[in-house]
Amino acid sequence: xxxxxxxxxxxxxxxxxxxxxxxxxxxxxxxxxxxxxxxxxxxxxxxxxxxxxxxxxxxxxxxxxxxxxxxxxxxxxxxxxxxxxxxxxxxxxxxxxxxxxxxxxxxxxxxxxxxxxxxxxxxxxxxxxxxxxxxxxxxxxxxxxxxxxxxxxxxxxxxxxxxxxxxxxxxxxxxxxxxxxxxxxxxxxxxxxxxxxxxxxxxxxxxxxxxxxxxxxxxxxxxxxxxxxxxxxxxxxxxxxxxxxxxxxxxxxxxxxxxxxxxxxxxxxxxxxxxxxxxxxxxxxxxxxxxxxxxxxxxxxxx
Amino acid sequence: xxxxxxxxxxxxxxxxxxxxxxxxxxxxxxxxxxxxxxxxxxxxxxxxxxxxxxxxxxxxxxxxxxxxxxxxxxxxxxxxxxxxxxxxxxxxxxxxxxxxxxxxxxxxxxxxxxxxxxxxxxxxxxxxxxxxxxxxxxxxxxxxxxxxxxxxxxxxxxxxxxxxxxxxxxxxxxxxxxxxxxxxxxxxxxxxxxxxxxxxxxxxxxxxxxxxxxxxxxxxxxxxxxxxxxxxxxxxxxxxxxxxxxxxxxxxxxxxxxxxxxxxxxxxxxxxxxxxxxxxxxxxxxxxxxxxxxxxxxxxxxx
Numbered sequence: 001x002x003x004x005x006x007x008x009x010x011x012x013x014x015x016x017x018x019x020x021x022x023x024x025x026x027x028x029x030x031x032x033x034x035x036x037x038x039x040x041x042x043x044x045x046x047x048x049x050x051x052x053x054x055x056x057x058x059x060x061x062x063x064x065x066x067x068x069x070x071x072x073x074x075x076x077x078x079x080x081x082x083x084x085x086x087x088x089x090x091x092x093x094x095x096x097x098x099x100x101x102x103x104x105x106x107x108x109x110x111x112x113x114x115x116x117x118x119x120x121x122x123x124x125x126x127x128x129x130x131x132x133x134x135x136x137x138x139x140x141x142x143x144x145x146x147x148x149x150x151x152x153x154x155x156x157x158x159x160x161x162x163x164x165x166x167x168x169x170x171x172x173x174x175x176x177x178x179x180x181x182x183x184x185x186x187x188x189x190x191x192x193x194x195x196x197x198x199x200x201x202x203x204x205x206x207x208x209x210x211x212x213x214x215x216x217x218x219x220x221x222x223x224x225x226x227x228x229x230x231x232x233x234x235x236x237x238x239x240x241x242x243x244x245x246x247x248x249x250x251x252x253x254x255x256x257x258x259x260x261x262x263x264x265x266x267x268x269x270x271x272x273x274x275x276x277x278x279x280x281x282x283x284x285x286x287x288x289x290x291x292x293x294x295x296x297x298x299x300x301x302x303x
Numbered sequence: 304x305x306x307x308x309x310x311x312x313x314x315x316x317x318x319x320x321x322x323x324x325x326x327x328x329x330x331x332x333x334x335x336x337x338x339x340x341x342x343x344x345x346x347x348x349x350x351x352x353x354x355x356x357x358x359x360x361x362x363x364x365x366x367x368x369x370x371x372x373x374x375x376x377x378x379x380x381x382x383x384x385x386x387x388x389x390x391x392x393x394x395x396x397x398x399x400x401x402x403x404x405x406x407x408x409x410x411x412x413x414x415x416x417x418x419x420x421x422x423x424x425x426x427x428x429x430x431x432x433x434x435x436x437x438x439x440x441x442x443x444x445x446x447x448x449x450x451x452x453x454x455x456x457x458x459x460x461x462x463x464x465x466x467x468x469x470x471x472x473x474x475x476x477x478x479x480x481x482x483x484x485x486x487x488x489x490x491x492x493x494x495x496x497x498x499x500x501x502x503x504x505x506x507x508x509x510x511x512x513x514x515x516x517x518x519x520x521x522x523x524x525x526x527x528x529x530x531x532x533x534x535x536x537x538x539x540x541x542x543x544x545x546x547x548x549x550x551x552x553x554x555x556x557x558x559x560x561x562x563x564x565x566x567x568x569x570x571x572x573x574x575x576x577x578x579x580x581x582x583x584x585x586x587x588x589x590x591x592x593x594x595x596x597x598x599x600x601x602x603x604x605x606x
Contacts, residue, residue: 011554012563013394022391025555027520034518037361040354042390048347049395052340059396063383070373070383080366080373087345088325091316092352093362215337217330251314252328260315 019046068208078112082209085109085255086218103145104299108241108257111227113166114158118180125183126194129175133162133196135289136266141189142230142296149189150298153232156182157193159225164201185232197266197290198224200249213254223253228296235298242294266290322349371511381415385512388412388558389521401541406448407602411544411560414530416469417461421483428486429497432478436465436499438592439569444492445533445599452492453601456535459485460496462528467504488535500569500593501527503552516557526556531599538601545597569593 010017010024023039054062072079084090090109098107121127128135142153158180160166167178183191205213205220213220224247231237241257242264243250250258269275270288313320313327326342357365375382387393393412401410424430431438445456461483463469470481486494508516508523516523527550534540544560545567546553553561572578573591 008554012561013391013398013559015395015398018391018395018398018559021559025519025521025557029520030518037355037357038519040351044347044351044354045390045392046395048343049392049399051343051347053399054340054396056396056400058340059387059393063381063387066369066383067373067376067381070370070376073370073373078366078370080369084362084366087348088316088321089348089352090362092318092321092349093357093359095316095318095321096352096356097359215333216328216341217332218328251311254328256316256321256324258315 015050018050019043022046065208065212072207072209077204077207079207079209081112082203082207083212085203086209086213088256091256100299101145103297105230105238105240105296106259106261107239108259108262109255110239111257113168114227114229115168115180118156118158118182119177121181121183121193123183123186123190123192124194125181127157127177127179127181128161128194128196129178130161133199135287136195136197137192137289137291138195138226138294139190139192139291140294140296142185142191142232142298143189144235144298144300149185149187150232150235151185151187151189153185153189153191153230153235153296153298154182155185155191155296156229156231157195158227159195159198160201162196162199164199195226197244198226200224200247203254218254219249219252220254221249221252222255223247223249223251223258225257230296230298232298234301236301238296238298240296242292244290244292264292264294266292318353321353322346325349368511368515375510375512380507380510382510382512384415385506385510386515388506389512389516391559394559403602404448406600408533408541408543408599409562409564410542411562411565412558413542414560416471417530417532418471418483421459421461421485422480424484424486424496426486426489426493426495427497428484430460430480430482430484431464431497431499432481433464436502438590439498439500440495440592440594441498441529441597442493442495442594443597443599445488445494445535445601446492447538447601447603452488452490453535453538454488454490454492456488456492456494456533456538456599456601457485458488458494458599459532459534460498461530462498462501463504465499465502467502498529500547501529503527503550506557521557522552522555523557524552524555525558526550526552526554526561528560533599533601535601537604539604541599541601543599545595547593547595567595567597569595 010021013021019042022042026035069079069083094107094109100106142150144150161174161179167174183193185191200221200223202220210220223243225241225243228240229237242262243258244266245263269291313324316324322345325345329338372382372386397410397412445453447453464477464482470477486496488494503524503526505523513523526546528544528546530544532540532542545565546561547569548566572594
């Protein structure tokens with residue numbers, strides 16, 4: 001008999017020995033990482049079970065919930081990622097995997113709406129192709145930790161329109177590549193572009209995760225944000241957002257994506273003089289707009 | 304803004320505050336039990352995440368695994384229960400929900416193969432309808448904690464045939480109700496019946512849980528066993544197994560269903576005299592058989 005590490009003491013599961021018993025069953029032909037990970041999974045699953053002491057009915061409900069989450073998953077809908085998101089696990093994994101030096105731009109979740117290969121634009125271009133919402137100017141610099149400009153750095157941006165939806169969610173309604181584009185930092189590190197102020201929006205809540213949020217008395221809304229991937233040769237790329245400081249969901253983003261260092265002041269500009277100061281004559285007839293100044297600070301590439 | 308219990312301190316998720324931050328998001332219109340359960344789920348999920356520090360790829364693998372488990376689930380295949388089983392969670396829930404007084408028959412998992420409404424038989428009936436395997440006699444008493452007989456107690460039994468398969472897994476091969484039946488305790492509490500010695504068998508291992516077992520270098524086999532539900536008016540019904548003490552997988556049942564108190568000595572009887580002593584003349588022409596003496600001890604009904 002292949003007894004592995006099972007001994008008399010760990011042959012039969014009891015409340016007292018349950019973690020040791022299950023983990024002793026692993027064989028010798030297992031990768032060290034797999035052993036570490038699954039030992040921890042079993043330990044915490046059992047600690048959780050002992051802490052809540054589920055009834056049979058509650059255990060059945062948990063099985064039923066996980067099954068429903070699985071059945072909701074398709075090639076274009078990932079309900080387990082949504083579950084990981086609303087329980088803060090996705091963001092925790094992000095945070096753990098990107099401990100950056102002080103002063104560097106912090107990262108946050110990529111989210112499901114990134115599309116690679118967006119059009120490259122001249123600085124100053126307006127990426128709001130449907131003309132909806134409140135005009136916005138985003139301007140800043142890409143630098144290293146010492147404040148030196150990184151000319152040629154790419155600033156890849158994407159966001160929702162004024163209805164809180166991405167172009168890929170409204171393929172028949174929004175123009176292709178609406179509110180997406182790639183800008184290039186100039187010699188002094190400056191990038192800038194025109195857009196529309198982003199809006200908060202709900203995550204897809206018509207599935208079991210939405211039902212869970214209801215049972216937890218939580219809303220499904222993400223705080224408004226603009227997505228960026230900023231990259232340059234020799235530097236670690238950073239996947240990040242900026243969050244307008246006036247969004248009502250700023251303090252309760254349902255996927256916990258907000259980091260304090262990523263909250264940006266979106267300044268309302270209502271004087272033509274100010275517009276002129278920012279060189280925004282090409283906005284044409286003046287109307288009030290929002291302006292955000294945002295710098296990205298990259299860290300040297302790990303390799 | 305409905306700020307719930309979110310405060311500045313728990314607005315933005317960090318490694319340090321992650322559990323508090325996610326749990327503070329729950330609203331006030333939530334049942335106390337749901338709050339306790341989900342707070343513990345979040346706590347252990349985050350403790351686990353911090354302990355193993357998964358890479359993005361590992362997190363993706365976990366999402367992919369759970370999705371595959373969900374997609375394997377159908378009306379007749381419950382892969383999440385299987386996952387719960389092989390991680391010892393199902394058995395732990397059983398153990399937690401049935402802390403019985405010393406001397407009472409301990410319970411174990413129901414398993415997926417129980418079929419209610421099996422035929423009622425006279426004591427002594429042979430439930431092995433396919434004639435396969437080594438003959439077995441099971442005999443014992445149903446009593447209360449003081450040893451008093453419980454006449455009329457029902458002993459509902461089911462097991463695999465000699466191929467390690469239940470009738471419902473071989474509907475076209477095994478006779479209907481093969482190796483299932485309900486027996487009634489006599490005035491002195493005695494029940495007895497004839498059957499075949501049960502065999503170990505693998506759980507369904509053609510899905511993601513089977514793959515996981517492979518990665519853990521674990522076999523998929525359950526220790527051989529006979530299932531029972533024993534019930535009587537005024538007593539708590541007990542769902543239990545007995546396990547032959549000579550099964551090679553006794554110490555490593557893949558679903559951790561074995562309890563030390565449920566291991567039974569299956570005595571090999573190879574003399575006609577012994578057969579006569581057990582009143583087994585109706586076995587016809589003598590051949591060696593197994594005999595197990597097994598008493599069930601019920602506890603008073605909780606209500």
